[in-house]
Amino acid sequence: MKPFFIIHRNSLDSLFGALVGRNFTLVGPTLRDRAVAYSEIATVNDLPFGWTDEQDGGTYRLKKSDRQTLFDYAAGPHSWKKFLFPPALQLWEAERQIGPHEASPEYPPSHEGRGEQPRYAMIGVRSCDLHAIAVQDKVFAEGSHRDPTYEARRKNLFIVAVNCSHGGGTCFCRSMNTGPRATSGFDLALTEILEADRHVFLAESGSDRGAQVLREVTQEEAQESDIRAAERITADASVPMGRLMDTTDIRGLLYNNYDHPRWDHAAARCLACGNCTIVCPTCFCNTVEDFTDLAGTRAERRRRWDVCFAVDFSYIHGGSVRSTIRSRYRQWLTHKVATWIDQFGTSGCVGCGRCITWCPVGIDITEEVREIRANRPDDRKTLSEVGHAHT
Amino acid sequence: MKKQKPKLAVWKFASCDGCQLSLLDCEDHLLAVADRVDIAYFPEATRAVVKGPYDLSLVEGSVTTPHDEERIHQVRRASRLLVTIGACATAGGIQGLRNFKDVKEFTTIVYASPQYIETLKKSTPISDHVRVDFELWGCPINKSQLLEVISAFLYRRKPNIPAHSVCIECKLRETVCVMVAHGTPCLGPVTHAGCGAICPSYHRGCYGCFGPKETPNTASLSSWLVRLGMKNDAILRVFRTFNANAEAFRKESQAHED
Ligand code: SF4
Ligand code: SF4
Numbered sequence: 001m002k003p004f005f006i007i008h009r010n011s012l013d014s015l016f017g018a019l020v021g022r023n024f025t026l027v028g029p030t031l032r033d034r035a036v037a038y039s040e041i042a043t044v045n046d047l048p049f050g051w052t053d054e055q056d057g058g059t060y061r062l063k064k065s066d067r068q069t070l071f072d073y074a075a076g077p078h079s080w081k082k083f084l085f086p087p088a089l090q091l092w093e094a095e096r097q098i099g100p101h102e103a104s105p106e107y108p109p110s111h112e113g114r115g116e117q118p119r120y121a122m123i124g125v126r127s128c129d130l131h132a133i134a135v136q137d138k139v140f141a142e143g144s145h146r147d148p149t150y151e152a153r154r155k156n157l158f159i160v161a162v163n164c165s166h167g168g169g170t171c172f173c174r175s176m177n178t179g180p181r182a183t184s185g186f187d188l189a190l191t192e193i194l195e196a197d198r199h200v201f202l203a204e205s206g207s208d209r210g211a212q213v214l215r216e217v218t219q220e221e222a223q224e225s226d227i228r229a230a231e232r233i234t235a236d237a238s239v240p241m242g243r244l245m246d247t248t249d250i251r252g253l254l255y256n257n258y259d260h261p262r263w264d265h266a267a268a269r270c271l272a273c274g275n276c277t278i279v280c281p282t283c284f285c286n287t288v289e290d291f292t293d294l295a296g297t298r299a300e301r302r303r304r305w306d307v308c309f310a311v312d313f314s315y316i317h318g319g320s321v322r323s324t325i326r327s328r329y330r331q332w333l334t335h336k337v338a339t340w341i342d343q344f345g346t347s348g349c350v351g352c353g354r355c356i357t358w359c360p361v362g363i364d365i366t367e368e369v370r371e372i373r374a375n376r377p378d379d380r381k382t383l384s385e386v387g388h389a390h391t
Numbered sequence: 392m393k394k395q396k397p398k399l400a401v402w403k404f405a406s407c408d409g410c411q412l413s414l415l416d417c418e419d420h421l422l423a424v425a426d427r428v429d430i431a432y433f434p435e436a437t438r439a440v441v442k443g444p445y446d447l448s449l450v451e452g453s454v455t456t457p458h459d460e461e462r463i464h465q466v467r468r469a470s471r472l473l474v475t476i477g478a479c480a481t482a483g484g485i486q487g488l489r490n491f492k493d494v495k496e497f498t499t500i501v502y503a504s505p506q507y508i509e510t511l512k513k514s515t516p517i518s519d520h521v522r523v524d525f526e527l528w529g530c531p532i533n534k535s536q537l538l539e540v541i542s543a544f545l546y547r548r549k550p551n552i553p554a555h556s557v558c559i560e561c562k563l564r565e566t567v568c569v570m571v572a573h574g575t576p577c578l579g580p581v582t583h584a585g586c587g588a589i590c591p592s593y594h595r596g597c598y599g600c601f602g603p604k605e606t607p608n609t610a611s612l613s614s615w616l617v618r619l620g621m622k623n624d625a626i627l628r629v630f631r632t633f634n635a636n637a638e639a640f641r642k643e644s645q646a647h648e649d
Contacts, residue, residue: 033567033594058615060572077567087563271608273580274555278562289551294423294542305563310555311605325606360558360570360580361615 004222004230005214007190009070009199012044015160015188015217019121022213024158027083028123029076034062036076038083041123048073055169055242055353057362068199071124071192074168075352079281080129081136083120084153091288092301117149121158125186127179128171128352130161132281134185138344139284158209161186163234169242170353172366176245178350181234182206188214191230202230243353245366246373250347251338253373258330262371266333267326269361274307276355276363277332282348285313308332333368397446397545399424400432402466404452404459405486405514409531410477411435411451417534424538427545443469447544449537453479453514455486460511460520467521474540475517478530478633482602485530486514487636491644514636525550528583530600530633536585554605556580557597560588569596576616578629581607581639602634609643623647 007015016026028041031048041047052065052072065072125133140150164173164180173179182189187210190201202222205211277283287306292299306313309328314321322328340348349365356364401411415421415436424430431441448470454460467473475481483490489497490513498505517523527540536552543550553559557579561568569575569591577596579588583604590597603609613626621629630644 033569033572035567035572037565037567058571059574060568062572077572078565082565087565269608269611271556271580271611272606273558275558275562275568275580278559290548291539291551292542292546292548294420294427294538294545296427296546305559307555307559310553310559312553312555323606325608358568358571360568360577361611 003204004227005203005218006220006222006226007201007203007218009044009201011217012070012201015213016041016043016123018213018216019158019160022121022158024119024121026121026123027080029071029073031062035060036062036073038076038078038080038122044070047071047124052166053168055357057170057356057364058359059362060357067194069165069192069194071162071190072166074164074166074171075126075128075354075357077279077354077358079279079352079354080122080125080133081281081284083118083122084133084150084157085136085140085147085284085286086149088302088304089149090300091303094299096297096299117152117156119156119158120153121160123160124162125159125182126162126164126352127182128173128176128350129281130159130182130185131176131178131350132352133159135282135344135346135348135350136284138346158213159186159188161189161206163189163191163230165192165233167241168353170356170364171241172243172245172351172353174241174244174351175247175366176347176349176351180241186210191233193226193229193233195229200226202226243351243356243364243366245337245349245351245369247337247347250369251341253369254334254338257372257376260372260376262368262375263326263330265371266329266363266368267324269363270309270325270329271361272309272325272328273360274309275358275360276365277307277309278305279354279358280336281352281354282336282350283307287313308335329363333365336365337369396427396429398431398441398444399428399541400443400445400448400466400470401430401435402432402448402450402452403435404450404463404480404517405455406452406477406479406484408435408451410480410529411449413476413531413534413537414449417538420534420538424541428541444471445469446471447541448473450475450480450517451477453483453486453516454520455511455514456509457511458509463517463520472524472544473517473521474525474527474544475523476527476532476537478528478600478602479514480517481526481528481637482634482640483514483516483636485633485635487634488631489514490636490641491631516636527552527585528601528634529585533585533587553584555584556604557582557584557586557588557591557601560584560586561591564588564592566592569594570615570619574619576619576621576629578612581609581612598632599629599640600633602637603639607639609639610646613643613647623649 026041029036030039047070054061140147161182186206285306311320336348498508540550570577575596578599579597582599583601585601627644627647630640
């Protein structure tokens with residue numbers, strides 16, 4: 001049986017200290033631009049103490065919480081992917097030194113993507129986001145095309161998860177079986193317990209490294225009552241969950257409804273701005289751009305996040321395959337929750353709700369799926385409904 | 392054997408000179424440009440004139456007079472590649488506001504002897520008159536983008552000037568969305584990237600200086616702006632600024648006329 005320990009709020013800094021002592025750069029939730037954004041942190045004082053948020057389609061509001069807690073908010077505007085899969089990265093650089101067609105003598109030359117990578121300790125990762133990291137692992141670190149930058153950063157990564165005590169307005173992890181309680185994929189997991197006379201964290205380790213750090217920080221074993229209190233908190237969190245999504249045979253549902261009128265409805269509202277994909281913790285698309293300087297002596301290749309909502313994204317000889325917004329929105333949603341399963345064996349959606357909150361016009365993935373399911377022309381049943389199991 | 396440097400010309404039509412100044416503003420880079428190209432015609436910077444034809448012509452400004460309507464064809468004939476720079480040249484500029492009114496009325500109010508004013512009814516982009524090889528948007532243009540276009544031209548590669556939304560630039564620099572988090576109206580989702588998303592980083596909404604992005608859905612954004620409390624006349628005004636005459640913005644502002 002896994003032993004649970006108690007970390008007092010005032011000794012949370014000793015946990016941070018133990019991680020800094022192991023050469024980790026701490027990153028966690030901070031207040032920025034009236035939102036909870038993930039950035040580098042140094043001490044507990046950098047965390048948003050006494051703050052919460054209200055989220056709905058296209059709306060996010062930071063609010064003073066009536067609880068004096070450190071983790072009383074849902075997913076923020078950024079996802080943790082930016083630390084493992086940086087938004088922009090130099091992949092390659094060459095300097096002309098000798099003749100006009102010779103690259104620099106040391107090849108490959110130094111560049112950001114291959115040099116020493118940062119060692120991050122993420123503080124406060126929620127269960128949905130642990131699942132998102134596992135999804136990106138499949139893309140970048142487990143397939144046949146591995147990404148060396150991601151792999152290096154991922155190998156170093158230390159994760160301190162926090163169980164959710166706050167079901168966000170656009171969250172639907174329960175529908176996606178990804179939360180609200182962290183069950184794996186962390187080094188340490190904390191549940192914040194605030195009672196009349198004490199403010200503590202119930203801590204459990206999920207790895208040997210985690211157990212070692214925990215031993216260094218606390219010797220106070222949790223009581224049965226603490227464990228029950230923590231269970232109550234995470235159970236409560238799952239009660240008010242802003243959204244839900246019925247995923248029954250979702251592949252059959254979408255593959256049989258490419259011509260559903262709901263796609264036109266979505267296309268009329270979708271701005272093709274790409275915000276949904278950028279905030280999504282699993283979206284991994286990127287593009288590579290080549291640059292030269294004016295003097296013609298330096299060439300550089302850079303990678304940056306790209307979005308399937310851009311016209312160029314599907315550009316092949318002769319033009320763009322997805323010229324309409326309808327085709328781009330349909331591609332995005334269908335990939336997220338259906339073709340992703342064929343491709344990677346898991347859903348591309350973990351139910352964090354970010355794409356709903358940060359869509360400037362509040363387009364809601366759960367609502368789109370619900371509308372497609374509810375109003376199907378009669379001949380557009382799912383595969384299981386017509387007695388044909390999809391494999 | 393020294394290769395001859397390509398000849399660059401910079402032309403001015405109806406404009407404020409701000410975009411040409413972006414080139415002068417490039418400081419150290421300007422020397423690198425001068426090192427690689429022969430600045431053959433650039434009245435803003437030098438009186439020297441080298442006869443055409445020119446390998447690369449940068450055209451600033453819109454067409455507003457019968458004389459310019461002729462002159463742009465001469466420029467086109469003298470140029471191998473023609474790149475328009477700025478909102479005036481690509482969309483008609485702020486002076487495109489005349490397109491919604493009767494310009495005669497203006498001239499009689501503003502000038503003592505309006506009979507000497509020879510002007511067209513509309514301010515139009517260069518691409519309405521001649522073939523344009525590349526358009527660089529912005530009011531003013533972003534000087535790094537200008538250098539990128541020149542460098543791409545010099546080394547025969549595709550310029551990295553994405554036509555996606557300003558939102559992507561906000562997200563890449565990790566600015567929190569001002570519309571979602573603060574309720575501040577913003578044109579970012581329909582506006583062409585290029586400025587680096589400056590205004591939202593100062594908690595202001597995007598003003599649309601870089602014109603419409605590819606496949607802009609202005610009608611949907613407008614319905615959301617209404618939800619944020621904007622009235623019809625305010626929506627008309629946000630779409631009717633430096634790029635008022637760009638098709639998507641023009642149609643959207645017209646949809647909000649009473
Ligand atoms: S699709 Fe939306 S809800 Fe699902 S993981 Fe991505 S951002 Fe979160
Ligand atoms: S669904 Fe929303 S966030 Fe995504 S591209 Fe469309 S308008 Fe932008």
